[in-house]
Amino acid sequence: MKITVIGTGYVGLVSGTCLAEVGNDVLCLDLDPEKIRILEEGGIPIYEPGLQEMVKRNVAAGRLRFTTSIEQAAHHGTIQFIAVGTPPDEDGSADMKYVLSAARNIGRLMTDYKVVVDKSTVPVGTADLVRETIAAELKLRGIDVPYSVVSNPEFLKEGAAVEDFMRPDRIVVGADDEQSILLMRALYAPFQRNRERLIVTDVRSAELTKYAANAMLATRISFMNELANLAEKLGADIEMVRQGIGSDPRIGYHFLYPGCGYGGSCFPKDVKALIKTAADKADIELKVLTAVEEANDAQKHVLTGKITAHFGELRGKHFALWGLAFKPNTDDMRDAPSRTLVADLLAAGATVTAYDPVAMHEAQRIFGDEPRLRYGDSPMACLSDADALVIVTEWKEFRSPDFDAIKAKLKSPVIFDGRNLYDPKLVRGMGMTYLPIGR
Numbered sequence: 001m002k003i004t005v006i007g008t009g010y011v012g013l014v015s016g017t018c019l020a021e022v023g024n025d026v027l028c029l030d031l032d033p034e035k036i037r038i039l040e041e042g043g044i045p046i047y048e049p050g051l052q053e054m055v056k057r058n059v060a061a062g063r064l065r066f067t068t069s070i071e072q073a074a075h076h077g078t079i080q081f082i083a084v085g086t087p088p089d090e091d092g093s094a095d096m097k098y099v100l101s102a103a104r105n106i107g108r109l110m111t112d113y114k115v116v117v118d119k120s121t122v123p124v125g126t127a128d129l130v131r132e133t134i135a136a137e138l139k140l141r142g143i144d145v146p147y148s149v150v151s152n153p154e155f156l157k158e159g160a161a162v163e164d165f166m167r168p169d170r171i172v173v174g175a176d177d178e179q180s181i182l183l184m185r186a187l188y189a190p191f192q193r194n195r196e197r198l199i200v201t202d203v204r205s206a207e208l209t210k211y212a213a214n215a216m217l218a219t220r221i222s223f224m225n226e227l228a229n230l231a232e233k234l235g236a237d238i239e240m241v242r243q244g245i246g247s248d249p250r251i252g253y254h255f256l257y258p259g260c261g262y263g264g265s266c267f268p269k270d271v272k273a274l275i276k277t278a279a280d281k282a283d284i285e286l287k288v289l290t291a292v293e294e295a296n297d298a299q300k301h302v303l304t305g306k307i308t309a310h311f312g313e314l315r316g317k318h319f320a321l322w323g324l325a326f327k328p329n330t331d332d333m334r335d336a337p338s339r340t341l342v343a344d345l346l347a348a349g350a351t352v353t354a355y356d357p358v359a360m361h362e363a364q365r366i367f368g369d370e371p372r373l374r375y376g377d378s379p380m381a382c383l384s385d386a387d388a389l390v391i392v393t394e395w396k397e398f399r400s401p402d403f404d405a406i407k408a409k410l411k412s413p414v415i416f417d418g419r420n421l422y423d424p425k426l427v428r429g430m431g432m433t434y435l436p437i438g439r
């Protein structure tokens with residue numbers, strides 16, 4: 001099939017590449033010429049395990065191409081995926097300007113039947129808006145070209161995006177005409193050969209499903225974070241509680257890890273957007289989700305609270321920071337808890353040396369030339385002259401460090417662990433002060 005993917009970011013690049021991998025003819029459009037330049041020169045603009053090799057293979061096979069030409073993109077694909085960003089607007093609602101601009105471009109240039117697929121996470125009612133936007137452009141041109149609009153939200157996880165796309169748990173397709181449903185079934189058949197994973201719904205239910213999924217996961221995290229803070233005060237160990245409740249199949253172990261708050265490009269903005277949609281479009285206050293968001297905002301300061309409680313005055317103190325990305329296996333730092341922590345520490349007059357396996361260039365972009373934030377070449381290199389080690393991202397390489405070496409390098413043997421990586425008995429047994437979450 002001929003496919004255009006509009007927006008070549010985390011979702012667009014992975015989707016386009018995986019669709020090419022199974023034999024489709026894919027053209028990825030982005031308006032950012034730098035991204036397209038990097039891709040055309042054989043690089044990839046993001047860190048995502050397994051993606052670079054797959055991009056190379058499909059480019060070499062002639063099935064995957066990149067462009068900044070809106071015209072070329074509009075003419076190429078019968079299926080036009082919209083995978084542009086939907087960042088939060090000032091009031092928390094999803095900013096739809098990129099989605100609608102993509103829709104306008106399709107309407108302005110299309111000459112034959114198109115299935116326009118919303119893959120971006122978009123509020124309920126967006127498919128209608130996309131349909132109207134295209135209709136308005138066709139009307140301006142005085143022509144009538146058939147098209148369908150489908151909602152096909154994406155559930156991939158950064159860090160495991162290729163695997164998630166190639167072996168999805170489910171593929172949600174919201175559509176109301178048979179022709180586009182048939183086409184989507186054929187498009188996704190190669191990704192579900194051992195059992196049917198396609199869930200066909202009406203368009204609005206598909207749009208809401210994506211927000212419901214992220215809202216549920218965020219709720220589990222905030223719930224566990226609150227319980228962790230409680231466990232700490234009551235002298236209980238949240239890790240034992242987690243195992244005790246996770247073993248109940250109605251609850252399960254996934255997404256029950258307490259920590260220093262959720263971040264990333266999805267949960268924070270999607271929770272906000274759903275609260276806003278409910279208030280504006282349905283006059284409903286989503287009380288649970290409002291609390292989820294408040295709890296998370298507070299949790300992002302939990303490490304600062306522990307550090308301040310331990311040291312008192314932070315002016316002149318120096319901290320080693322392990323982990324900048326919002327989670328392991330990605331360089332994404334959008335809404336990452338590390339950003340809150342670094343901002344808190346710098347504001348309190350402290351200095352920081354940070355290490356992350358892949359996100360340091362992103363941190364440099366975000367924090368610019370901040371002289372009080374430096375970067376280490378390795379986890380151990382950050383520790384020199386530091387008053388304590390603070391862990392924010394659970395990268396594998398942090399899981400089994402040389403505690404003797406840590407103790408020897410730090411000015412005082414203190415670890416603040418925002419991800420509960422270590423056995424408290426073991427670390428404390430080595431004569432270190434260990435301050436995890438809820439233990």
Ligand SMILES: NC(=O)c1ccc[n+]([C@@H]2O[C@H](COP(=O)([O-])OP(=O)(O)OC[C@H]3O[C@@H](n4cnc5c(N)ncnc54)[C@H](O)[C@@H]3O)[C@@H](O)[C@H]2O)c1
Binds near residue numbers: 006099
């Ligand atoms: N990142 C994730 O893990 C993830 C997972 C599921 C769903 N989503 C959703 O997918 C959407 C995209 O997210 P992302 O993380 O890939 O965003 P991103 O910011 O990485 O990529 C979006 C890209 O779209 C480009 N763009 C913007 N307007 C354009 C236009 N009119 N034409 C062509 N290109 C345009 C931008 O230059 C950018 O490269 C969002 O709605 C997000 O919520 C993201």
